Amino acid sequence: TTLKTGPLNGLRLELNIQADEYLPSSNVGGIKVLIHDNKEYPFPEDGSLVVAPGFYTAISVRKMKTKRLSSPYGNCIDSAVNTTKNLFSEGGFIYSRNGCQKSCFQEYVYRTCSCCDSGFPCVGAALEKATGKRVPGGVRWCNSTLATDLNCMENANFLFTENKLGCSDRCPPACEQSTFKTSVSTAKIPTRASFDTTVEHIKYNGKAGNISDFNAFLTNSYILLEIYYETFNVEMVVSEPAYTWSKVLGDIGGQLGLFLGFSLLTALEILEFVFADLLWGVGIVSLCRNSD
Numbered sequence: 001t002t003l004k005t006g007p008l009n010g011l012r013l014e015l016n017i018q019a020d021e022y023l024p025s026s027n028v029g030g031i032k033v034l035i036h037d038n039k040e041y042p043f044p045e046d047g048s049l050v051v052a053p054g055f056y057t058a059i060s061v062r063k064m065k066t067k068r069l070s071s072p073y074g075n076c077i078d079s080a081v082n083t084t085k086n087l088f089s090e091g092g093f094i095y096s097r098n099g100c101q102k103s104c105f106q107e108y109v110y111r112t113c114s115c116c117d118s119g120f121p122c123v124g125a126a127l128e129k130a131t132g133k134r135v136p137g138g139v140r141w142c143n144s145t146l147a148t149d150l151n152c153m154e155n156a157n158f159l160f161t162e163n164k165l166g167c168s169d170r171c172p173p174a175c176e177q178s179t180f181k182t183s184v185s186t187a188k189i190p191t192r193a194s195f196d197t198t199v200e201h202i203k204y205n206g207k208a209g210n211i212s213d214f215n216a217f218l219t220n221s222y223i224l225l226e227i228y229y230e231t232f233n234v235e236m237v238v239s240e241p242a243y244t245w246s247k248v249l250g251d252i253g254g255q256l257g258l259f260l261g262f263s264l265l266t267a268l269e270i271l272e273f274v275f276a277d278l279l280w281g282v283g284i285v286s287l288c289r290n291s292d
Contacts, residue, residue: 002229007058010228017053019220029053031223035061035180041093041121043102054219055186060230062181066237068173073241076175088121100171105160113152115142181235189224 002009019029034048051057068076079094087103106120116122118141142149159165 005229005231007226007228010226013225015223015225017221017223019053029220033059035182037178039094040096041088041099043098046098049182049184051223051225053221053223056189056224058185059227060183061227062230064179064181064235064237066177067239068175069239069241070175075172077172078175095174097171097173101167104165104167104170108165109153109156112156113142113149115140115149117142117153190218
């Protein structure tokens with residue numbers, strides 16, 4: 001929690017990613033950073049920022065809230081949905097479209113393969129409630145070394161990728177959603193002066209042999225990260241009906257009033273004309289009689 005904006009009032013992290021412990025198959029070094037609502041389950045594999053070692057990285061954050069319309073204007077879903085839509089509710093997380101789609105996939109794997117894909121969270125009670133299937137001995141993870149599990153998971157992945165499981169149609173967006181806009185800036189660390197001072201300190205303490213190790217550490221493993229609010233103002237994106245029943249009734253009433261008023265006014269003008277014509281006719285007749 002912070003009460004002020006700016007980099008001096010945010011989260012500051014100094015991280016050692018221990019690049020020397022990476023596996024030979026790892027060709028990228030760094031960390032993933034995902035800014036999300038604390039009530040929403042995070043999926044860093046689907047959308048996150050990548051922070052590289054050897055740099056100072058500053059991430060400024062602005063909050064945005066989106067409010068969508070439910071039926072009959074839209075097809076959004078309330079966050080208070082039951083577990084058949086959100087398998088992550090057992091962990092206290094609210095509904096999200098991404099989480100719903102992953103739940104849909106995991107349900108299919110659980111229903112057809114009698115196990116859970118290790119790439120997705122697996123919640124036993126929610127899965128059993130959603131699928132109506134109880135696996136003897138409890139929920140287990142699919143074993144890729146078993147041909148039956150491997151083939152079943154590959155088929156499920158193919159169907160999910162091709163959108164043949166209906167997960168996209170089943171999972172509408174949330175009616176209320178909080179997201180964060182981010183701006184990233186970086187700078188190389190350390191400065192030459194700072195590095196030279198540190199090197200002299202190492203030499204002074206009789207550890208000249210560690211200078212090359214220190215340089216490699218800063219370049220390959222050290223990350224300085226700051227995350228802070230750019231502003232506390234919240235950007236609101238609100239969907240509203242273009243035409244509501246109140247507007248319909250108001251327009252109908254206005255039109256009726258216009259036509260009724262027009263009709264009444266016309267009738268009065270006709271009566272006035274007839275009355276004036278009659279008076280004029282009576283006047284002419286009287287004038288003629290007087291002349292006689």
